[in-house]
Amino acid sequence: MADPARSAASHADLDEIRESFGFFDAWEERYRFIIDLGRSLPALPETDRTEDRLVRGCQSLVWLVPSFDAGARTLHLDIDSDAHIVRGLIAIVLSAYNDRTPEQILAFDMEALFAELDLMAHLSSTRGNGLxxxxxxxxxxxxxRLAA
Structure with a gap:
C-alpha cells in the first residue's frame, strides 16, 4: 500500500525537469541535477526491498512497489535504488508515470522523453538498458491492471 508520506514527495514535475535540463549547458551539470532529483525521493523502507520487487535487467539494485487506487484508477509507484544516479533516473520516470491511469502510462512515449533529454547518449549501455x-x-x- 502506498505510504502517504512517500506519495506527497514521490516525484518531480515533468515540465520542471524539461525546463531545468534546458538551462544546463554541460552534461556534468545535468548529471548533478539528476542526482539531486534522486536525493529528493524518499527511501523505500527496508521491508519493501525484497527479491520479488527487484527490477530485472538493472545493473544497480532497483525495487518497484506498485499499488493501484481502484477509485481513481491510478497506479502509484514507489521505486528506489542503491545508486544515486539511478535514483535520479527513477525521479524522471516517476514524473511521467506516477499516479497516472494505466491508459496514460501506456500512451506516454518514454523513449521520446529520453530522446528529448538526450539521456541515452550520456548513459552507459548497461545503465540505459536498466532504465x-x-x-x-x-x-x-x-x-x-488493464487486463484485471
Missing amino acids: RAMVARVRQEAED
Missing part, C-alpha cells in the same frame, strides 16, 4: 527495463516493468504493471 529501459524499469520502464518495461512499469508498463507491464499498467498492462496487468
